[in-house]
Amino acid sequence: NAGVMQNPRHLVRRRGQEARLRCSPMKGHSHVYWYRQLPEEGLKFMVYLQKENIIDESGMPKERFSAEFPKEGPSILRIQQVVRGDSAAYFCASSPRSTLTGELFFGEGSRLTVL
Amino acid sequence: QKEVEQNSGPLSVPEGAIASLNCTYSDRGSQSFFWYRQYSGKSPELIMSIYSNGDKEDGRFTAQLNRASQYVSLLIRDSQPSDSATYLCAVFWDTGRRALTFGSGTRLQVQP
Numbered sequence: 001n002a003g004v005m006q007n008p009r010h011l012v013r014r015r016g017q018e019a020r021l022r023c024s025p026m027k028g029h030s031h032v033y034w035y036r037q038l039p040e041e042g043l044k045f046m047v048y049l050q051k052e053n054i055i056d057e058s059g060m061p062k063e064r065f066s067a068e069f070p071k072e073g074p075s076i077l078r079i080q081q082v083v084r085g086d087s088a089a090y091f092c093a094s095s096p097r098s099t100l101t102g103e104l105f106f107g108e109g110s111r112l113t114v115l
Numbered sequence: 116q117k118e119v120e121q122n123s124g125p126l127s128v129p130e131g132a133i134a135s136l137n138c139t140y141s142d143r144g145s146q147s148f149f150w151y152r153q154y155s156g157k158s159p160e161l162i163m164s165i166y167s168n169g170d171k172e173d174g175r176f177t178a179q180l181n182r183a184s185q186y187v188s189l190l191i192r193d194s195q196p197s198d199s200a201t202y203l204c205a206v207f208w209d210t211g212r213r214a215l216t217f218g219s220g221t222r223l224q225v226q227p
Contacts, residue, residue, distance in 0.1 A: 033214050042203055042219035043159065045212065056213040091158060104215065106158035
């Protein structure tokens, strides 16, 4: 019974490179949320997607960041031309329904370090 | 004003005591409230939800909601060292953002 799977768990990039983070939701879940967590801080909402649709991207920076959740395959959060300030833990969460009861199932996170 | 505010702590309590964690939020219409626990280096996990004014109990945990004062709290009775973690308050508003908004979390330390 696989939970939310994220990979890679750890990613090191140099400034200017691209980072791709992948998230496979729990089986039967079609709603995916991406959050960013800086050290000693809470979770900051980035984007909410359903299959093939971006529902709410109000928390995602307009430049360099993009997200997708294709019909087949995992959701991907892409960060282009990374900068040191992008260093953070990126958590993906999934939910079986759109009306939130708060039951978000989180993956273990992908920790991005930008050198 | 932040949408969801928590004292970052750390809140230190002795083993067996009651830990009280508080959270205030912006009033933006109908809301639902949640408490998540996050161990260091791990992912958050839901421990309590509350939708109505008053108290909701689940084992050693009690969530309290006061809509008039715009705060929600979490009480942990008989605190154990294994309760040492960061507790995140989260709010879902029926309008606006279609996702949970989290506070910055309160770090709890239970001293054996």
